[in-house]
Structure formats: structure tokens, C-alpha cells
Amino acid sequence: MDKLKVKRKAELTVVGKMFLVLNSILVIIGFSIKNYLFIIPGLINFIIITASLLGYFSFEKIPEIQLSLSKDFIRNRSFLAVALTIRNTSNKIVSYKIKLNFTYHLIIIDSADTKVIKLRPMEEKKIGWYLLAIRRGNANVGPIEVSLGLFQQLFKNTLTYEHSLDIKVLPHKPKVFIPWKTKKDLLMQLVNQFAQRVKGQGTEFYGLRDYLPGDEMKHIDWRATAKHDKLITREYEDEKQLHFLIFLDLGSTMFGPKFDYALSSVVELCTLIRGTNHDLAVIAYSNIVERFVVPQVGIQELKLMLNLYDLEAIGVQSNFIEAVKFVKTQNLHHSIAIIFSDLDGDLTKKLEGINTLKAMGSRIIFVNFSTTAFNLLASKETLSADAPNMFYKELLEHVFPSLVKDEYKKRELKVRNLLRPVEGDIIEVNGYYDNVIFALYRLMKKYSPRQRIILEAKVR
Amino acid sequence: MTRIIDAEFTQSWVTKYSYSFKAKLLAFIHFLVGFLAFLLVIIQSISSGNLIIFVIWLVITIILILSDKINELKVSIKGNSTFMLLTIIGTIFSLPLATVNSLFFIEKLGRIKLIIYQVIIGSLIALRLIISLFYEFSFGSGVSFLKAKNQLTKDQFLRYKETLLKTEFEFSEQENFTFSYYFVEFIRNLIVPTAIVSVVIVIGVAYALLIYFIIPPDALKEFLVGPALIIIALLYSILLLTLNSFIVKESNKTKTVSTKDSSLKSEEKKSENQGY
Numbered sequence: 001m002d003k004l005k006v007k008r009k010a011e012l013t014v015v016g017k018m019f020l021v022l023n024s025i026l027v028i029i030g031f032s033i034k035n036y037l038f039i040i041p042g043l044i045n046f047i048i049i050t051a052s053l054l055g056y057f058s059f060e061k062i063p064e065i066q067l068s069l070s071k072d073f074i075r076n077r078s079f080l081a082v083a084l085t086i087r088n089t090s091n092k093i094v095s096y097k098i099k100l101n102f103t104y105h106l107i108i109i110d111s112a113d114t115k116v117i118k119l120r121p122m123e124e125k126k127i128g129w130y131l132l133a134i135r136r137g138n139a140n141v142g143p144i145e146v147s148l149g150l151f152q153q154l155f156k157n158t159l160t161y162e163h164s165l166d167i168k169v170l171p172h173k174p175k176v177f178i179p180w181k182t183k184k185d186l187l188m189q190l191v192n193q194f195a196q197r198v199k200g201q202g203t204e205f206y207g208l209r210d211y212l213p214g215d216e217m218k219h220i221d222w223r224a225t226a227k228h229d230k231l232i233t234r235e236y237e238d239e240k241q242l243h244f245l246i247f248l249d250l251g252s253t254m255f256g257p258k259f260d261y262a263l264s265s266v267v268e269l270c271t272l273i274r275g276t277n278h279d280l281a282v283i284a285y286s287n288i289v290e291r292f293v294v295p296q297v298g299i300q301e302l303k304l305m306l307n308l309y310d311l312e313a314i315g316v317q318s319n320f321i322e323a324v325k326f327v328k329t330q331n332l333h334h335s336i337a338i339i340f341s342d343l344d345g346d347l348t349k350k351l352e353g354i355n356t357l358k359a360m361g362s363r364i365i366f367v368n369f370s371t372t373a374f375n376l377l378a379s380k381e382t383l384s385a386d387a388p389n390m391f392y393k394e395l396l397e398h399v400f401p402s403l404v405k406d407e408y409k410k411r412e413l414k415v416r417n418l419l420r421p422v423e424g425d426i427i428e429v430n431g432y433y434d435n436v437i438f439a440l441y442r443l444m445k446k447y448s449p450r451q452r453i454i455l456e457a458k459v460r
Numbered sequence: 461m462t463r464i465i466d467a468e469f470t471q472s473w474v475t476k477y478s479y480s481f482k483a484k485l486l487a488f489i490h491f492l493v494g495f496l497a498f499l500l501v502i503i504q505s506i507s508s509g510n511l512i513i514f515v516i517w518l519v520i521t522i523i524l525i526l527s528d529k530i531n532e533l534k535v536s537i538k539g540n541s542t543f544m545l546l547t548i549i550g551t552i553f554s555l556p557l558a559t560v561n562s563l564f565f566i567e568k569l570g571r572i573k574l575i576i577y578q579v580i581i582g583s584l585i586a587l588r589l590i591i592s593l594f595y596e597f598s599f600g601s602g603v604s605f606l607k608a609k610n611q612l613t614k615d616q617f618l619r620y621k622e623t624l625l626k627t628e629f630e631f632s633e634q635e636n637f638t639f640s641y642y643f644v645e646f647i648r649n650l651i652v653p654t655a656i657v658s659v660v661i662v663i664g665v666a667y668a669l670l671i672y673f674i675i676p677p678d679a680l681k682e683f684l685v686g687p688a689l690i691i692i693a694l695l696y697s698i699l700l701l702t703l704n705s706f707i708v709k710e711s712n713k714t715k716t717v718s719t720k721d722s723s724l725k726s727e728e729k730k731s732e733n734q735g736y
Binding site: 015040045049108109 | 581
């Protein structure tokens, strides 16, 4: 048998005390001026307050309860069932008012959080609630409040069972399913692509060969070309081991569903990279570096994932420069830096950080989680719901989103211009039906030999 | 709530309030009763030719209409305290301005018409209070909750429920208590307190009469019963407050209670479904 701590609260509320004082004044005035206008409500009020205080004696014996959940962990936007078994241990028929408390990660569906239940002596019933997970994190279901008596607003007569169950709410279930093999192929493509591009010790000179369409211009050996009267290109050894640095922005602009999606994308990419022999480190930063995670193999890897799921966006503006400085002190040069952030807020710090990363010889991919695809802006309906008139409604539905999109394009161009000289890239994840793997795939397509010829032709 | 809103969420779910038609009707009756009480005061002040009292109560009625309009379905005892306060303020202003025919004139000397007005208005004020308490008792849990908006979400939720029922994790659907059940329960809970208050009043009156028979015969009965009831009312209020402090002291002791066998939980966990 489990033992539960039960806290009982039985006292007149502030409203109740005020009501009693006001009632005394009513009765005194009523009897003083012999006015029934006051005497009648005064006497009725006395009856009501007496009834509310008598409610205390109704909890003759404390009912037994048992709380259980349908799952131990759930994904965001999925359902959870909560069951409560309650047993009336007294010898009377009792009507209990039961309130289920839970953290902000969950929201109730289809019914109120308070239920009234009538139990005969020694009768047991199992009642339940359906909840929807709306926020990622460590949620709590409980404690349970059982109240008895009619007038809880006047006289609080409740039993609080100090019992709560923990449940982990994981990020959204991905809307798109990409087979593992496809993901792996993509990663290989990505690694090959980057191995040629990341400057550093791994790009050792291997030999010379004939120029092939798609080869980079800068790798053409002009001396050998002049000698042989045909285009000769330099070939390098493949990068043996790449260093992936994943930056995750925890700043205030990332708050809400956007951050959750960014986090699950980070976890997805981490899992994929961990399947190879390449190094990986995750830097979660706000105005400082909040967490630096270097995943281990085996069970440790699982721990890392759960560790990552505990991350929350912080209500301060992020400072990418700090994160880059940290990387510099750790001597993590010549890496593939994948930045999971957005184009909101102050861009200067992000641009400055990118500049420093550039100087460290890193290959940069900026993954932009567009605010227009997540959060409030994505829903025109919600935006215009509070509009005071048709003019504002029109403005919020049509003009405002397009203005935001224009601003976004400007900002995207700024980052793109900065990344172009160092062959950095910006990719965008547009909503739940997009995916970071898709975005990388789109990027790889850009670097396909055919596309490169077109691009180089355009440059010329 | 704002933080969680995104396109997907707003397309699938909508926030609803569990106010039924009956709750709306009761809230309207609650307003109507209060309005009627003040209207009667206004009508009486017109018929008695008390223009200033008429103006005072007209202002009070307008305040009542506005406050009830703002609160709408949030019928509560707290709101009713404002109503009582308005009544007291109105009376305090009316008392010095009352003429012989006014409802607020102290020396009525057996004017039945005025007493009937007072009783009706007093009863309406009490009725409004009872309605607000009954409203809180039966619709107090009328909080917001989510409801599926589109067919896909509805189907998903339905499928989840069905899947859950196939496992051992099932529970009975909430029984819906009828309006009459709440009413009977409400009245049943008021029987004992009514008896207690009646006994207190009887004791007060008996005490006054006892003094009336003891003191010289030329003393007027009505001058004794009134003060005696005031003292009794004060004593009763003090008694209620003392009872409250006793209850607070008693209830502060934390207790432990045994729950059902914990194996229940592990059994349920085994039957976790992989649903949505």
C-alpha cells in the first residue's frame, strides 16, 4: 500500500470574511432602521455562511485516490489520458468535486478540469481526462484537489493530495519520414562535398588529373595546364575526419514552436552524424554559452539526446559572438559549422560571429527557421481575430505578412552576401512539412556538377 | 497560450467555454432579479415623490447594469458583494433624504404597503445571492478547454480514445448531473443551516421577551426585540469567526492516506499504447 501526503485546507476565504463582515453591517442597519430590505438578505446570508462552514464536517474520512497516466513520455501535440481512481471510505453518500492540476505543457481537451462525482459508501470509481501536449519539456500531472461543500468561494474546504506524476514531452513527431538509408546517402554526399571545401590538414595534395566539368576553377593547376596544353586540375585527399559544430540559438526570438522544431532538427542531425566516424559538438547559446555537449557513443548517446531535449529558449537576446569566441578558445578551427538560428532581432551580432568563424577557416551553413512559417505569423486567422475593425483585419491579413516577408528577404540577402565569398550557405526550413535534411538536400542539389557548371557560367 | 499558437495549432483546435444555455439563462435571471429589486426602489421613490432618492437609485441601477454587462457569465459571490455594497451606499444616502412615504423612512408605524415593498425588495436581493451561489455550485467549473476544429483532428482524437479502450487503461465516461440534481443538492445542504439560524433567532426573541416580562410593564416590546437581535447577530458573527479559526487550526495538520495497490500502475504501464 502506498502512502500519500494529504494537505487539508479549510478556512473562510477573503471573499468569505468580507461577506461575513458586510452581512453583519447589513443586519445591524436592518434591525436599527427596521428595514426588511436588509433584514431578509442578512438572515439568508447567515444561513449560507453557516452552510459553508458546516461543509468542513462533511469530510468525515479522507477518500483514497490513485492517479495513473497512459504513457511515460509523449511527443508534443499528442494525446495523453489521465485516470484517477477514487474510493469513498466514509459511510455516507458524498459528492466530490475533483480538480486535476497540471503544468503548462499540457492542456485539457473536451471537458473541464473539474469533475463532480457522487459516490456511495465504500464505492470506487475510475474517472479520466484527456490532455493534449502543447509544450516540450518536463511536465507534471498533479496534485489532485478534492473539494467538498457547496460554497468554495466563501469557505475553502479542499484536500490536496501531494502526488504528481512526471511526464516528458518530446518535440513534435516529424511530419515527413525520410528513410535512414536516404539520410545516410545524403550525409555522405554532404561529407564528400565539404571534404573538398574545408581548408585544413585533411586536404593534402594527392595528384594531378585532367579537368572534368564541375571541378572548381581555383583547383586548376595553371603551370601544368600551360605545359600540357590542356586543363589540368589538382586533386586532394579526402578529409578523413570532419568536425561538425552545431550551434543552437536559445535567444528570445527563437521562442515557441519554432525552437521546438529547431531542437528536434538538431537532434535528428546529431543522430545522423553520430552514425559516422566524424566528430560532433553542440553549442547551445543565448547571450552566453549555455551548454557545450560532446556526444558519446552507446547509451551515452541516448543520454545526450534527452539532455538536449531539456534545453529551453531563454528570454534574452542571443549573442552569437560569445558562442564563436568559445569555439575559438576550444581551438575548434576548420570545422563545418551548422548554425540553427533565425533572421529575427539584431542581425549585427550574427554577422560579426559569422565573420569570425570565417576567419577560423570553418565552412558555414546557416539554417534559418523562418518565423513566418512557425509561430503566430503563420496563422492569419489568429492575427486578425482581435482586429477592432475591417480595416485592421485587412491590414493584418494582407499587408502585415507581406511587409514581414519583404523584411525577411532583405535580411536573408545580407547574410547570403556575407557567406558568398567564403562559400558559406544559407538554407531555410519552412514549417513542419519541411525538414533540415530536405534543406540540406536542396543545398546539395545546388552543388551537383551540372548546377555548378551553370553557376560558373553565370559568374563568368 | 500565445506562445504555443502556430498555424497547425489554430487549424486543428479551438478554445471553447463550457457555458451551456442553462448557465446563460441563469446568469440572465441573476441580472434580472437584481435589476428588478432596484427598479422597485425607483418606482417607490417616484410614487412617494422623493426625487433625490430616485436619482441616487437610478445611478446605482446604471452602475449595476454596467457591472453585470462587464461580468456577463462570470456570476460570483465576489460580484454579489459589490451589489450588496451598492445597496448599503444607496441606503446611507437615502436615509437622511427620506420623507414619510419613503421606503427608507424609519418610523413606518405599521404602513403595510411600505413593509410589503421592503420585503419584496429584500427577498429579491436574497434571491440574487442564492442564484449566484447556485450558479457557482453547478457551473463554477465552466472553464475553457480545447475542442477539435477540423474533421481530421476529430477523427484522430476519436481513434485515440478507441485505441485506449482496447488496452486496460480505460475509465468510465463522466456522468452528467442534471440541473435538478444540483438544485436538490443545493436545497438539501441549506436545511440544517436554516434550522440553526432559526434557533438562534428564536433564542434572541425569547431573550428579549424574557426581559420584557421582567422589566416594568410600561416598556415597549419593539424597543427590546430589535437591540436583542442586533446583539444576537453580532454574537453569531463572532461565533462563526471563532469556529473558522478553530477549523483552520484543526485542518493544518498534514495527514497521510493509503492508496490502492501500486501494482495497478505497473499493470497500466504494460498496456501503454503507441497511439499518436
